[in-house]
Amino acid sequence: MTNELIDRLSADLEPTPPNALEKRLxxxxxxxxVATLLVGPLVLDLLVGRPxxxxxxxxxxxxxxxxxxxxxxxxLIAVPALSxxxxxxxxxxxxxxxxxxxxxGAGTIGWMQADWAMPVLMGGTALVCPWxxxxxxxxxxxxxxxxxxxFAPASPTLAGLGAGLLAGGFGAxxxxxxxxxxxxxxxxxxxxxxxxxxxxxxxxxxxxxxxx
Amino acid sequence: xxxxxxxxxxxxxxLAALDxxxxxxxxxxxxxxxxxxPWFARRLSPSHASHAEDLVxxxxxxxxxxxxxxxxxxPFTAWLHAVAHHKFVDHVRRHAIRPTVPLDxxxxxxxxxxxxxxxxxRDVEAVLTEVPERTADLIRQTRIEGASVxxxxxxxxxxxxAAKVSIHRGLxxxxxxFAGSGK
Numbered sequence: 001m002t003n004e005l006i007d008r009l010s011a012d013l014e015p016t017p018p019n020a021l022e023k024r025l026x027x028x029x030x031x032x033x034v035a036t037l038l039v040g041p042l043v044l045d046l047l048v049g050r051p052x053x054x055x056x057x058x059x060x061x062x063x064x065x066x067x068x069x070x071x072x073x074x075x076l077i078a079v080p081a082l083s084x085x086x087x088x089x090x091x092x093x094x095x096x097x098x099x100x101x102x103x104x105g106a107g108t109i110g111w112m113q114a115d116w117a118m119p120v121l122m123g124g125t126a127l128v129c130p131w132x133x134x135x136x137x138x139x140x141x142x143x144x145x146x147x148x149x150x151f152a153p154a155s156p157t158l159a160g161l162g163a164g165l166l167a168g169g170f171g172a173x174x175x176x177x178x179x180x181x182x183x184x185x186x187x188x189x190x191x192x193x194x195x196x197x198x199x200x201x202x203x204x205x206x207x208x209x210x211x212x
Numbered sequence: 213x214x215x216x217x218x219x220x221x222x223x224x225x226x227l228a229a230l231d232x233x234x235x236x237x238x239x240x241x242x243x244x245x246x247x248x249x250p251w252f253a254r255r256l257s258p259s260h261a262s263h264a265e266d267l268v269x270x271x272x273x274x275x276x277x278x279x280x281x282x283x284x285x286x287p288f289t290a291w292l293h294a295v296a297h298h299k300f301v302d303h304v305r306r307h308a309i310r311p312t313v314p315l316d317x318x319x320x321x322x323x324x325x326x327x328x329x330x331x332x333x334r335d336v337e338a339v340l341t342e343v344p345e346r347t348a349d350l351i352r353q354t355r356i357e358g359a360s361v362x363x364x365x366x367x368x369x370x371x372x373x374a375a376k377v378s379i380h381r382g383l384x385x386x387x388x389x390f391a392g393s394g395k
Contacts, residue, residue: 005269006241009276015232020280084281085294152278154294212278212298 021151022080028147029076032167035139036174044132044178054180064176064187067103071096071195072169078162079144083151088158096165100192107188114183123181126190133194134201137171141202145209152212160206161199168198218322223288230279241272248272248296251321255300263303270299293321342389347382350375 017023044050055061074092081089114120123129144163153159172191181187222240229237245268252264274295282291336356340348346368353364365375 002245002265002269002272003242005272006238006245009241009272010234010238012276013229013232013234013237016230016280018230018284021283024280084283084291085278085298086286086291087283150278150280152274152281152295152298154298212274 021083024147024150025080025083025144028144029140029166029170032140032143033170035143036136036167036171039136039139040174040178043135044175048128048132048178050178050180052177054178055176055182058182060182060184060187061176063184064179064191065173067099067187068169068172068176068191068195070099070169072166072171072173074099075162075164075166075169075199079148079159079166082155082159082162083148083153085152085154088154090158093161093165100188100196103184103188103192107183107185110183111185120183121185121189123183123186123190125179125181126186129175129179129181129186129190130194130197133168133172133175133191134198136175137167137194137198140171141167141198141205145202145205148206148210151210153206153210156210156212157203157207159210161203163206164199164202165195167202168195171195171198219287219289222292226282226288227284230282230284241275244272244275244292247321251296252300260307263307267296267299267303270303271296274299289322296321339386339390343382343385347378350379351382354379 040052045052055064074096078089078092081087111117111120141164144167145160148159148163151159172195175194176191181190222243225236225240225243229240248268248271249264252267253261256263256267275292278295282288340351343351350364350368353359353367354361361375361379362372365372368375370378
């Protein structure tokens with residue numbers, strides 16, 4: 001019985017190139033990123049009515065870009081290790097949490113200097129911002145999770161969380177091009193919330209989809 | 213030391229297999245089967261010992277489908293241990309088995325090799341040198357390899373009766389030599 005299995009498996013053997021896992025991830029992130037960038041012009045601009053470059057020229061635009069790409073990058077660091085059965089890499093999540101706290105601290109100082117004015121916190125789009133970030137990140141997250149089904153994560157939940165952080169971070173960066181908000185506090189609260197929700201979504205889906 | 217040699221050999225086989233060497237792959241899978249079976253069996257309570265074979269197959273299958281997650285620069289045995297452990301936990305959960313693994317029994321996979329118990333076989337061979345060669349061969353064929361007396365007799369060109377007598381005498385003389393101590 002087991003011998004038959006061995007026969008079948010060795011007949012089915014195909015060479016596996018070095019770094020096959022990284023290559024597959026790179027391909028998935030590239031394809032998913034293109035899909036997520038398409039959400040901007042097709043959905044945010046045409047359906048939601050957000051013009052491109054709403055916050056152009058504000059220094060906060062670059063701040064948002066750096067913050068979101070930084071968080072996405074931490075996800076990108078975590079995912080390859082979390083996709084293997086014999087690896088575990090938690091520090092990118094801790095660093096992401098620390099970055100969010102730092103942004104919240106800086107945002108609170110700015111808000112205080114603005115004398116706790118409500119628009120600094122809420123802007124004009126606070127209640128849709130997290131949802132639109134999830135929407136923008138969704139294509140990237142789907143492609144990524146689909147590609148990761150071939151992997152063997154020691155913890156499917158953590159691997160999903162990493163994928164969610166990656167997709168949430170880069171999705172929020174794509175969203176930032178269509179967002180007109182220019183306050184630090186707004187980004188620290190609503191962008192972080194959108195990214196965190198995407199990461200959580202990834203963890204919940206990963207718990208089931210990445211099981212092996 | 214022995215574990216290091218095993219790691220080196222297994223890793224070489226795995227790397228060759230990843231490059232598409234089917235013969236190395238077959239050898240790797242066959243060797244792993246021998247180590248994994250007792251490893252799982254020890255982890256399962258005796259009433260679930262029959263699940264060990266399923267687990268071996270699930271692990272081999274996982275090794276096959278998930279082989280791209282093996283990082284070539286890292287130890288192979290650690291990766292395999294992680295895969296086998298994952299399959300064990302998954303199996304126990306799915307079958308709602310309460311595992312009864314003693315806490316100190318976390319011996320590595322490569323501790324026990326249950327391919328034909330080599331030491332025992334050597335002892336048998338040593339004992340069989342005490343009787344004439346033809347008798348020894350008849351005993352080996354009928355009592356160890358499972359051939360019938362008729363088959364063994366035919367191979368030596370003797371009648372079945374003569375073979376039976378020869379086996380009987382051989383065993384009797386061995387008994388008197390080795391069973392005397394009362395053990």
